[in-house]
Structures are given as C-alpha cells and as structure tokens.
Amino acid sequence: EPEVTQTPSHQVTQMGQEVILRCVPISNHLYFYWYRQILGQKVEFLVSFYNNEISEKSEIFDDQFSVERPDGSNFTLKIRSTKLEDSAMYFCASSWGSSGANVLTFGAGSRLTVL
C-alpha cells in the first residue's frame, strides 16, 4: 500500500539553527500538508499546499517557516531559525482531493528537538 515517507525520523538541533524536514507524499496525490504535535497537546495544522502554492496557513506558520515542492516528488518544511518551542513531532500528509471529502494519508512523523 502506498505510504508517505518522512526523513529524518528524529533531529536534534541547537536553537537558532535551520532545519529542513523532508517528505515524499503519495505520487498521485494533489494536496499536501504539514501538521505538528507538541508533546501532550493536540495535533495542530501548519500549512496546506496545492497547485504549487500555499493554499492555507495557520498563525503558527510565520516567516520562520516555509514549504517547497522543488521537484514534483519531495515536499519540504524549513524552519529558518529554530526556537525551543518548535520542539514537536512534525507530520506530513497528502490527499488525492480536498480534505472535505478525502482522508489524509500521514507519514510517521519527524521528531524535532531544539536545545
């Protein structure tokens, strides 16, 4: 069964460093997402991406965050200057159609620890 793959599974970084989290969504999916879960809290939406542009972003997704789909297969999340509060599990997801009628397929997550 097709799956969404994420790398790295765990990354430890120093505050202020740049981090890139990578995702390979399912090949025929058209919608791409990043979510995160801070330990003990709810899973929260960061950004959705469709037709090669951001379609929606949350208030968390400030200028420190960016997404790219550089080559038609990878979907990356970049955090320019990490803060302690960015420590979380980051999930990539994709769907064939709009989330209003289609489930999302999630990756297993990338755990980011900012020291």
Place this chain on the structure above:
Amino acid sequence: ILNVEQSPQSLHVQEGDSTNFTCSFPSSNFYALHWYRWETAKSPEALFVMTLNGDEKKKGRISATLNTKEGYSYLYIKGSQPEDSATYLCAFIPQQGGSEKLVFGKGMKLTVNP
C-alpha cells in the same frame, strides 16, 4: 476559537468488550469530520470521513455515526481485540470557504487487555 473535544481521554477494557467514545465539535459551522487510528510509533491511519448528518460508516468491527445538528460523532468498536489498542483521533473541518484545515481533538487512548 474552534474546539474539538473527545471523551473519555483514555479507556482500559478487556478483550471482547465493546467500546464507544465521543467526539464533540461546533455544530454551527460543520463541513466534515475525520476519524483516525494512531498506533504508537506509526502513522495515523484514516478510518472515516463523514459529511452528512445521520451518516453511519463501518470498517470491520469499527463503526461511526454523525450528528451535525447537535455536534457529535460516536466511534464504536465491537468486540475489542488487543490489536485495537491505539489512540483514536477525530478531526473537524469547519465550513470556512475552501478551508483544508483539520482541527483535531486530543485523542482517546484505548488499551485492550488480553
């Protein structure tokens, strides 16, 4: 602020017991509801997308119902097995002009003892 609540937060049952849990969401602003099953160290796995009031969906021993007028969905597991142990997440999509955003509950952790 959109809030999605799940109850109970955790449940321990014996193998063979049937379980049900609740997801509450804002009834005035409904577009769709998702259910996911999430085992530790794995990806959240989709169970259902529900859009219509009165919807009932079934996947093996797991079923779900939806009441958009009163703002809740029930998830039932009939005859729980140890492999059903997981966190069950519901996620609500508000009616918000093309929004793709899922608003998640905190999840319900189910432990099924053999």
